[in-house]
Amino acid sequence: MKPVSKPRQANPETSWVDDATLRQLMGYHMKRAFNVIQADLAATLKPFDLRMLTYTALVLIKDNPGLRQSQLADAMDIERPNLVVIIDELERRELIVRERVSTDRRAYALQVTMAGRQLCEQAETAVLLHENRLLENLDEETRAVMIAGMHLVEKNGKKG
Template sequence: MKKAASKSVDTTAVTHVSDATLRNFMGYHMKRAFNVVQADLVQTLKPFDLRMLTYTALVLIVDNPGMRQSQLADAMDIERPNLVVIIDELERRELIIRDRVPTDRRAYALKVTLAGRQLYDKAVAAVTAHEALLLDGIDEATRVAVIAAMKQIEKSQRKG
């Protein structure tokens, strides 16, 4: 009878997880920073009963009155079927209306209601204030440089 090979069991517990290798990648830093911004945004939008996606859609509709659903899907970079759920929620809450486009009966133009405009004003003010607090201590030149770098990354993806 063969003796079973003994397995070496490491009983030392990891007391500190190192992410040193990952910290060499800009994408990792971007993701970590986004997690902080996203968590703050979730809390900021909660009193308005908005999620990141519904807030984004509302802002785009207010800023682009009469835009079509397909344009909104493109602007948000989401699949059109996924957009329907967002649009339905905003419409159910009477924040927006869908109007048929007279020249294309398959298309809908999206317009904000008075209630939607009022919620937009309050939510944008809250997000602006919270982002100012979140980014406090980062000078304007650094903010401009970071935004320019992110735009360059986004632009390079469109080339490929």
């Protein structure tokens, strides 16, 4: 009969923690990788006085002139009241403008300003460098497979 091994006890004097059970889960690895990416992205965007959400909104508005706030909220997968704070910040900084939609006076179309376009393009360059630096050990095929896999997870999550 095999002896039963005792679970390793975490030593309070070290930073080692047994996370073997969690490391069997894809979500755990995704979260740890996201934490690294998010922290580095925050540092990358800081010189532009942007956060991940304000950057995302600015890029989407730049790439989709006339986007309505409701469309932006859906694209960013955030609640509309939470979006208002982001839109207010970008508008206060004169990076975007809100224009009433002529066919629906309750709706606003979002447009990037020239200052917003310039800042966005500078930030996009920095973000691309950030991502390339963090993913430099992954070839294009591996990157494509990872993106496809995450897309499938997202798609499966929206079914339920």
